[in-house]
Amino acid sequence: MGHILAIDQGTTSSRAILFDGDLTITAIAQEEFPQHYPASGWVEHDPQDLWTTTLATCRAVLDQAGLGAADIAALGITNQRETTLVWDRTTGEPLHNAIVWQDRRTHDLCHDLKAAGHESRVTEITGLLLDPYFSGTKLAWILDHVDGARARAEAGELAFGTVDSWLIWNLTGGAAHVTDATNAARTLLYDIRQGAWSADMCDLLNIPMSVLPQVRDCAADFGHVSADLLGAEIPILGVAGDQQAAAIGQACFRPGMLKSTYGTGCFALLNTGGTPVVSQNRLLTTIAYQLDGVPCYALEGSIFVAGAVVQWLRDGLGIIEAAPQSQTLAEASDPDQPVVLVPAFTGLGAPYWNPECRGAVFGLSRNSGPAEFARAALESVGYQTRDLLQAMQADWGDAGETALRVDGGMSASDWSMQFLSDILGAQVDRPQVLETTAMGAAWLAGQRAGIYPDRDGFAETWALDRSFAPTMDATLRDRKYGAWQRAVAAAQAF
Numbered sequence: 001m002g003h004i005l006a007i008d009q010g011t012t013s014s015r016a017i018l019f020d021g022d023l024t025i026t027a028i029a030q031e032e033f034p035q036h037y038p039a040s041g042w043v044e045h046d047p048q049d050l051w052t053t054t055l056a057t058c059r060a061v062l063d064q065a066g067l068g069a070a071d072i073a074a075l076g077i078t079n080q081r082e083t084t085l086v087w088d089r090t091t092g093e094p095l096h097n098a099i100v101w102q103d104r105r106t107h108d109l110c111h112d113l114k115a116a117g118h119e120s121r122v123t124e125i126t127g128l129l130l131d132p133y134f135s136g137t138k139l140a141w142i143l144d145h146v147d148g149a150r151a152r153a154e155a156g157e158l159a160f161g162t163v164d165s166w167l168i169w170n171l172t173g174g175a176a177h178v179t180d181a182t183n184a185a186r187t188l189l190y191d192i193r194q195g196a197w198s199a200d201m202c203d204l205l206n207i208p209m210s211v212l213p214q215v216r217d218c219a220a221d222f223g224h225v226s227a228d229l230l231g232a233e234i235p236i237l238g239v240a241g242d243q244q245a246a247a248i249g250q251a252c253f254r255p256g257m258l259k260s261t262y263g264t265g266c267f268a269l270l271n272t273g274g275t276p277v278v279s280q281n282r283l284l285t286t287i288a289y290q291l292d293g294v295p296c297y298a299l300e301g302s303i304f305v306a307g308a309v310v311q312w313l314r315d316g317l318g319i320i321e322a323a324p325q326s327q328t329l330a331e332a333s334d335p336d337q338p339v340v341l342v343p344a345f346t347g348l349g350a351p352y353w354n355p356e357c358r359g360a361v362f363g364l365s366r367n368s369g370p371a372e373f374a375r376a377a378l379e380s381v382g383y384q385t386r387d388l389l390q391a392m393q394a395d396w397g398d399a400g401e402t403a404l405r406v407d408g409g410m411s412a413s414d415w416s417m418q419f420l421s422d423i424l425g426a427q428v429d430r431p432q433v434l435e436t437t438a439m440g441a442a443w444l445a446g447q448r449a450g451i452y453p454d455r456d457g458f459a460e461t462w463a464l465d466r467s468f469a470p471t472m473d474a475t476l477r478d479r480k481y482g483a484w485q486r487a488v489a490a491a492q493a494f
Contacts, residue, residue, distance in 0.1 A: 002451060005061070005072045005234065006442040007054055008435075009079045009163050010242065011100065011264045014053035016061040017438040021451055023461060025435060029060035036097060041104035041346065044097035047085050050163060051170045058230060069232035075171075075225060076238035076445030078245035078437050079163040081186045084138035086149065086211070087166070089159050092174055095146050098163070099138040102265075102304060102346050106137035107355050118204060125201055127185065127192045127276060127285030131353055133302070135162060136188030140205045153208045160211040162187070164239050168222055171236065176223030179213045181290035182244040190215070192276060192287055195295060217290045218244075219448040238444025240289060242437050243267040243300065247288055248444065249436030250405045251459035253296075258392070258403075260385055261437065262410035265349070266306035268388045270299045270396055281391035282351045291455075299395055301350040301388030305343040307410050309377045312345070319370040327415045329374035338480070339363045340487040341376035349384075351391040352492070360491040363483070378416050382423040383484040389424060403427040403467075407436040414466075422472035423481060432463040 002021035007014070013032040020026050033049040062068065082101035087094045099105070110130045113119070119130045128134055139160050143150045152158050161169065162183045168176050184190040184197075189207060191198040195215075202209050216222065222236040240248060243261055247269045250259040255273035260266060269288060276285045276297040288298035305312075310323045320326055340362045342348075347355035361376070389404070404426060410416055411430055421428040433439060446452035453461075470477075 003067060003072050004442045004446040004449070004451070005058065005075045006438040006445070007058065007075065007077045007167065008242070008438040008441065009050060009054055009077070009167060011080045011102070014050065014057050015438070016054070016057035017435060017442070018061050018065050018067070019439070019442040019446070023439065023442065023446070023452060025433070027061045027065040029057040029064060031057050039105070041107070043100040043103045045083065045100055047087070047094040047098050047166060050098065050166065054167055055229060062230065069225070069227075069230040069234055072234050073451055074237040074445040074449040075234045076441035077164050077167060077236065078240055078242050078441035079167070079183070081162060081183060081241040081243065082133060082135050082138075083163050084135045084142070084160070085163070085166045086139065086142050086158055086160050087169070089157055092169065095149055095158065096142050099142065101133060103138065104132045104346060104355050106132040106141050109137050109140065113204070122188065122201070122204070123278075125191050125198050126188055128188055129282065129284065129353055132355060133349070134186060134188040136201065136205045136207065139207060139211075143207070153211050156210045158211050159213070161213050162241075164241070165213045168236060168239075171225045171229065172223040173226040177213045178216055178222050180216055180218050180220070180239040181287050181295060182218060182241040183239070184215045185287040186241060192285065192295070192297070217293060218248075219291055219444045235449070236445070237448035238441050238446075240440060240444060243269055244288055245440030246407055246437040247271065247298065247440070249438070249440030250407060250431065251462045252288070252405065253455050253459055256396075257405070259405040259407065262306045262381065262406065262408035264306065264308045266303035266381060266385060268301045268385065268392070270392050272297050272299055272396060277395055279391070279395045281394050282353055283388070283391050283395060284350070299392055301391060303381070303384045303388065304346050304349045306381045306384070307408070308345070309341070309343045309380060310410070312343070313374060313377055317373065319373060323409070326374045326378060327413050329371045330378050330415055333371035333375040334367065337363075337365060337368055337372045338483065339368055339372045339376040340483050341373070341380045342487050342491040343377070343380050344491055348488070348492070350388055352488070354492055357492050358494070360487065360494065362487045362490065378413070379419060379423075381410065381416065382420045383481065385420060386423050386481060389426075403429045405429050405431065407431065407434050417468045418471070421468035421470045423477060425470045425474070425477060428468040430465045430468070432465040
C-alpha cells in the first residue's frame with residue numbers, strides 16, 4: 001500500500017506515473033491523442049480521447065510495475081487547465097468536443113465585455129483578465145452554440161468541468177462532480193478571495209450555477225476510482241492544475257519562490273503567500289494551492305508557445321525530425337545571423353495579452369537557414385520568460401532575488417537553460433526530478449494518505465541537478481533583448 005498513482009493529463013498526451021513510498025518514480029506510461037483544429041484559432045480535443053488515454057495509461061503503468069490497484073494507497077491528478085467540457089449528468093455523454101485552453105474563438109465576446117467596461121471588476125473578483133484563454137467564455141460559447149444546451153443547463157441536466165472534473169466523473173462512475181481550488185481559479189467564475197463561485201461572474205457570462213462542480217482543497221477526498229476500472233477502489237486524494245502542481249513539485253512553498261515550466265507553453269508562478277497581489281503589469285493573480293482551507297496565492301505569467309515552437313520546427317517547417325535536434329542545430333548556427341522569431345501562433349500571452357497578434361520572423365538574410373531558425377525558436381522562449389520575470393519584479397520586488405526553478409521537457413536542454421540564464425542575467429536551477437508536475441499531484445495525494453512528509457519535509461527532498469549561471473556579456477544581453485522588444489512591437493503593429 002505504499003505506492004501513489006499520479007495522472008498527468010496534458011495538452012498533447014496523457015500519462016500515468018507511479019511513485020513509491022520514497023517519492024521515487026517506478027514506472028511511467030504515456031499515450032498521445034489527436035488535436036483538432038476545426039477553424040482558424042480553434043483548438044479542440046475529443047473528450048473520450050482524454051478519458052480513454054488516461055485509463056489506458058493507468059492500466060499500462062500498473063502492468064509495467066507488476067502491481068495491482070490494491071497496492072495503490074491513493075491517486076493524484078494534475079491536468080491541462082482551462083480546457084472546457086460539458087456533459088450530460090445522467091449519461092455522461094459530452095455535448096461538444098473539449099475546447100482547449102489555446103482556443104481563441106471567444107475573442108469577440110471578450111472584446112465586447114472589455115468595451116463595456118467589465119474587465120476591472122472581473123480582475124477584482126477572479127484575478128484574471130478578459131481573454132479567450134479562460135474557461136468561462138468557452139462554457140458560455142458551448143451553451144449558446146449547441147442546440148438545446150442552455151435550456152438543459154438551466155434545467156440542471158448538464159455538468160461543466162475542467163479536465164480534472166471530467167476525469168474524476170469518469171473514474172468515479174459519475175459519483176463525484178468536483179474540482180479543486182486551483183482549477184476553479186482559472187475559470188473566470190471563481191472568487192479567489194471569498195473561495196466560492198461568484199454569482200456576479202456567472203450573471204455576467206450567463207452561466208447557470210447548477211452546472212458548476214463542488215470546489216475542494218488540493219488535498220481532499222475527491223471520491224474513489226470504481227473497482228471495475230482498475231481492479232479495486234482507489235481513493236482520489238490530490239488534485240491541482242498542472243502549473244500549480246509543478247510549483248508544488250518544485251517545493252515553492254515560501255513567498256518569493258519562483259518556478260517556470262516549459263511544456264507546450266511556458267508558465268511562471270511566483271508564490272506571494274496568503275495575500276493576493278494585484279498586478280500592475282497584466283499578470284494573473286491566482287491560487288498557487290489550497291491546503292486545510294487556507295489558500296496560498298501566486299502571480300502567474302503565461303506564454304502560449306514554448307515547447308510548441310519546437311513542434312513547429314518539426315511539423316510545420318520539417319527542419320528537424322525530433323526535438324533534441326533543435327539544440328544541435330542551434331549550436332551550429334551562425335551568431336552573425338541574428339534571426340528573431342516572435343512565435344505568436346495563437347496570439348501573445350502575458351504581459352501583452354494580444355490575441356490578434358500572429359507570428360513573425362525578423363532579421364532574415366540570404367544565409368539564414370534551418371540552424372538560424374532553430375536558434376531563434378529556442379531563444380524566443382528565453383525572451384518571453386524575461387518579459388514575464390520583469391513584470392513580476394515590478395509587481396513583487398523580491399522576484400529578481402530568487403533563483404528560477406525550471407522543469408518541463410525543454411528544461412532538459414542545457415543549451416536552452418544556459419541561454420535562459422544568460423538573457424535573464426540570473427541563476428536557473430534544474431532539479432534532479434523533472435517530473436515535477438506529476439510529483440506535485442503525487443505529493444498531495446500521498447501526504448493526504450499519510451505516507452509522504454509535510455510541506456517542510458517534502459521541501460527538504462528537493463535536489464539540484466544543475467545550476468546555470470549567466471556568462472553572456474551585459475552589452476550583448478541588452479542588445480539581443482532590445483532586438484526582441486522591437487520585434488514584438490513590430491509584430492503587434494502588423
